[in-house]
Amino acid sequence: MPIARAAKRATVRLGAVVLAGALLAACGSGDSSDSSDSAGGKVTLNVDLFGSFGFKEAGLYEEYQKLNPDITIKQSDTQDEADYWKSLQTRLAGGGGLADVQGVEVGRIASVTQQQSDKFQDLKEFGADKLKGEFAEAKWSAATTEDGKILGLGTDVGPEAMCYRTDLFKQAGLPTDREELAKKWATWDGYLELGKQYKEKAPAKSAWLDSVGSLYGIMIGQEKERYYDASGELIYEKNPAVKEAWDTSVAAAEAGLSAKLDQWTPQWNQAFAAGSFATIPCPAWMLGYVKGQAGDAGKGKWDIAKLPGGAGNWGGSYLSIPRAAKHKEEAYQLIEWLTAPEQQAKVFQKQGNFPSSTGAIETIAGAKDDYFSGAPIGQIFGDAAKESPVQVLxxxxxxxxxxxxNALSEVERKGTSSDKAWQTAKKGVDNVLG
Known part of the structure; x- marks a missing residue:
């Protein structure tokens, strides 16, 4: 999921998590203080996540507990990845309240490997190095430190597409065929132009997209270099890809194409069922989120088409074990099982979270999703995953x-000028980075 996802998996994994992003107020505190084991040698494993990893929804916890009767799994989750990460940092600093398993969004994994390797368990001590060939190289290497410590096992990646409401398109007189739409919005300019056409005949209280923040997030996910270069230098101010994504997002805001709904808020959640927007850039992990918010009434009203501007990735996550975890060996056995090809394929079939396991990717190549009008999700997201750049994190x-x-939100909500909002963004970055 996760995203953030504005960059999560996304929050959700993004991104996303992002895939989100994220992904809203906290659903759980993530506090594992009640993790005392029950009598008889049974072990309770606390799993603290953000967004929707899909394990519970796909029945994996129940399956694992049947296979391992002495294990009980308790999951806590925070939908907004930013809130989750802030809480996790506090607990890592204090050394208490940590779960046996902690989720880490792909946008944070460099922080873990470069700055917090002493806070997380080296999974190589449990034999994780034998799994290297089962994961995409980029996914594996991102969670490995320079001195070879393995600090997380990958759950999913966030190949991107465009989700859209066919019923709203029909009402506005737009085509609904996914192949035709992919041609019409082959570029982001084409996407905005189609949005202007939608606006002219749109149903009442329905915008073209949810927010310009989600547009920016999906566009920047199409780039190899975003905020840092390969040497670790901060380059966002001079990166033309960041400027292009910013300018396109500002143009969408100024054209009135946005529903002005910050992702992962209660209002945004309600908008899926209300038809408040006709399109939403969606990494694979967001499919399960759409289903959860739009409900049964949304089945057959949604479809998925190829993303404008080429392939990209938003989100994707890892499962890590804090050094202070109570049951590290049992936790490792759980995360190795959860991230195995068979389980990743099950999560994809249920939630849409696209596998990071190469074996699982082959398994789901022909998958379709009836909720999204029979869209060939295995092919759409599989092609996007193959074509996505390996990103510098x-x-x-x-x-x-x-x-x-955050600054783009000011543009769409308050009408703040692009230049002023960009200065706000720069100031915010300077403050956060110190």
């Missing part, structure tokens, strides 16, 4: 992302 990627999307 920086220590404060997620923090930079958050400040930029």
């Amino acid at each position: 920086g220590v404060h990627d997620q923090n930079v992302m958050q400040q930029i999307t």
